[in-house]
Amino acid sequence: MSFCLIILAGGNSHRFKSNVGKPYQKIAGKSLIEINIIKALQFKQIKKIILVFNKKDSKLVKNLKLKNIQLVVGGINRQQSTFFALKYLSKQKNISKVLIHDVARPNFSLKLFSSILKNMKDARAVIPKIEIQDAIKQVIDSSKEEYILGKKRDNLFLTQTPQAFNLKEIYNLHKNNSAKYKDDDISLYMDLNKVKFIEGEKNNFKITDISDFKNLKNIYKSKLNVGIGFDVHRLVPKRKLYLAGLRIKSKLGTLGHSDGDPVLHSVIDAILGACKMGDIGQMFSDKSKKFKNIRSTILLQKVIVQIQSKGYFINNIDVNIIAQTPKVKNYKKKMINNIAKLCEISNDQINIKGKTTEKLGVIGKEKAIACEVICSVIKYD
Numbered sequence: 001m002s003f004c005l006i007i008l009a010g011g012n013s014h015r016f017k018s019n020v021g022k023p024y025q026k027i028a029g030k031s032l033i034e035i036n037i038i039k040a041l042q043f044k045q046i047k048k049i050i051l052v053f054n055k056k057d058s059k060l061v062k063n064l065k066l067k068n069i070q071l072v073v074g075g076i077n078r079q080q081s082t083f084f085a086l087k088y089l090s091k092q093k094n095i096s097k098v099l100i101h102d103v104a105r106p107n108f109s110l111k112l113f114s115s116i117l118k119n120m121k122d123a124r125a126v127i128p129k130i131e132i133q134d135a136i137k138q139v140i141d142s143s144k145e146e147y148i149l150g151k152k153r154d155n156l157f158l159t160q161t162p163q164a165f166n167l168k169e170i171y172n173l174h175k176n177n178s179a180k181y182k183d184d185d186i187s188l189y190m191d192l193n194k195v196k197f198i199e200g201e202k203n204n205f206k207i208t209d210i211s212d213f214k215n216l217k218n219i220y221k222s223k224l225n226v227g228i229g230f231d232v233h234r235l236v237p238k239r240k241l242y243l244a245g246l247r248i249k250s251k252l253g254t255l256g257h258s259d260g261d262p263v264l265h266s267v268i269d270a271i272l273g274a275c276k277m278g279d280i281g282q283m284f285s286d287k288s289k290k291f292k293n294i295r296s297t298i299l300l301q302k303v304i305v306q307i308q309s310k311g312y313f314i315n316n317i318d319v320n321i322i323a324q325t326p327k328v329k330n331y332k333k334k335m336i337n338n339i340a341k342l343c344e345i346s347n348d349q350i351n352i353k354g355k356t357t358e359k360l361g362v363i364g365k366e367k368a369i370a371c372e373v374i375c376s377v378i379k380y381d
Contacts, residue, residue, distance in 0.1 A: 001120060004048040004095045005040045005162070009033055009103035010074025010081040012054065015208055022207055023053070023103045024060045027220050028315040028378040029345050031064060032207070035106040038380050040099075042110060042311060045117050048095060050088065052081045079174065079181040086171040098170060100185050101162035104207040107216060108162065110311075110381050112201055116164050119196050126164040127186050128200035129157040159184055160200040224315060224376050227273025229266035232370035234362075241326075243369070244319075244335035244352075245297045245342065248326055254369060257286035257293075262371040263321060264296035267339065268303050270375035275312045300342045307377070314345050315376040319352045322363055322370040328354025 009032075013021035023033045030038065033051065040046050052074045053061050061071065072088055074081035082100060089095060097120055112128060119126045132153045163185055173188040174181075180188055189195060207213050235241075239253025242261040254260030268280045277283075283306075284291050284299050291299075307313075317339065321328045328335075332352050340347045357364040 001045055001097050001117070002047045002095050003043075003045050003097045003099055003117065003120075003164070004050060004089055004092075004167070005046055005099045005101060006050045006052065006082065006085045006089070007033065007036050007101050007103050008052050008074070008078060008081055008085075009057075010052045010054045011078070016213075017210060021054075021057060021060075022213070024057070024064075025213055027217055028313060029349050030313060030380075032103055032106045033064060033066075035380055036101065036103060037066070037069065038308075038311070038313070039106075039108070039110060039113065043113065043117065046099075048089075048092070050085045052085050078183075079178055082185060083174040083178065086167070086174055089167060090171045096167055097164060098167045099162040099164050100170075102206060105161050105204055106207075107201075107219065108160075108204045109201060112204065113162065115198055116162055119198055120164045122194070123164075123196040124166055124169060124194040125186060125189065126196045126198060128160040128163070128204070129197045130160065130200040130202060132156050132158060157197075158200075159186060160204050160206075220378055223378055223381075225274045225276070225312075225379070226374060226376045227270045227275070229269030229271075229273065229373040229375070230371070231262040231265040231269065232363075232368055233260045233262045234368050235366060242296065243321065243326075243331065245295075245300075245338045246331060246334055248331065250326065252366070258284070258291055258299065259293060259295050261296035262369050263319060263335070263373075264300050264339075264342075266371040266373040267317060267319070267343075267375065268296075268300055270317070270373040271303055271307060271314065271343075271377065274375050274377040275307045275310065277307065277310075297338075297342055304343055308344075311379045311381050312377045313380060314343050314349065315378050316349045317343070317345075317351070318374045319350070320355055320372045321352065322355045322357065322372070324356050324359060324364050324366045328352065 009023035016022050024031050037049060050070045050072055052072045055073050072085050075084055116126045136153055177188050233254035233256050235252040236255045239255055241248045241250040241253040242259045244263040265280055272279055335352055336347050336350045339350050362368045363370055
């Protein structure tokens with residue numbers, strides 16, 4: 001089965017009460033839009049992703065620099081925004097199923113997402129739901145007085161997204177029955193035959209206000225993993241000096257199997273350690289000829305692809321470059337720019353400090369350069 005994921009991000013976020021709308025709030029450098037996309041792309045069944053956005057947020061969307069994502073301007077409400085995306089999708093080939101998802105629910109698990117996809121094999125629609133555990137009351141307003149009526153919970157539940165549908169059916173329902181739309185797309189179904197309701201997740205809550213977002217941040221903080229990297233290289237004549245991927249003018253360069261960049265080597269080890277994926281020596285053996293004199297920028301890019309394929313993304317990187325010379329402050333901004341670009345993160349997620357050994361030891365005598373790095377990562381699962 002081939003699916004398209006529609007991410008609805010066209011609202012006004014008026015209850016969120018922030019200068020930046022919900023879809024563009026970030027956790028570990030990734031917006032809620034990006035977190036949803038990252039999770040969905042871990043499934044080969046997802047052949048296309050459509051982002052429905054508010055026209056007033058065009059600049060914010062552009063700044064995300066999304067790749068291979070179809071953009072659709074939303075309408076005046078959720079139903080219209082969904083219909084615009086379905087209308088576009090109805091003209092595409094090779095897509096038979098569609099997932100409709102609120103951007104404000106980025107904390108669905110990969111297990112739930114997988115269950116939704118699997119259950120669509122023999123269903124018209126698949127809807128995650130959770131049981132209501134609290135007591136329910138309804139205020140009845142009569143002409144004489146107001147009173148509270150207790151409601152039975154037996155036939156009541158809460159629905160969540162993503163919700164899965166047959167594309168042709170849900171498109172026609174939107175096209176012909178828009179007046180019946182209530183809150184979400186399953187409300188358009190008069191006949192629930194072969195509509196599956198599966199168990200949802202408490203942590204797949206909808207972010208409505210700032211307190212919800214703070215709760216989400218706390219959940220991701222609990223998922224932080226930290227790694228440490230260290231490297232040292234001897235300084236010798238007739239070698240180039242690379243630090244953080246930058247060529248530094250120097251009479252001496254670092255001795256190494258690759259280009260001998262102690263900064264990027266330490267960054268790589270810190271990232272791999274945080275992701276529990278071994279170390280640079282395991283991934284890029286110094287016994288292998290194919291890595292002889294290879295630029296460390298290439299090695300770091302390979303590592304980023306590897307960790308992202310497993311759902312890991314960098315939260316922050318803290319670097320200590322230990323050298324008597326050159327003076328790190330002269331290159332700090334360029335180093336940060338370079339590492340950020342290579343790691344696909346923003347500059348404000350990186351900190352670089354330069355340290356000397358006060359002319360003590362081999363580093364102080366300008367015979368070596370060392371680097372130590374701490375990196376934290378988050379796994380979007």
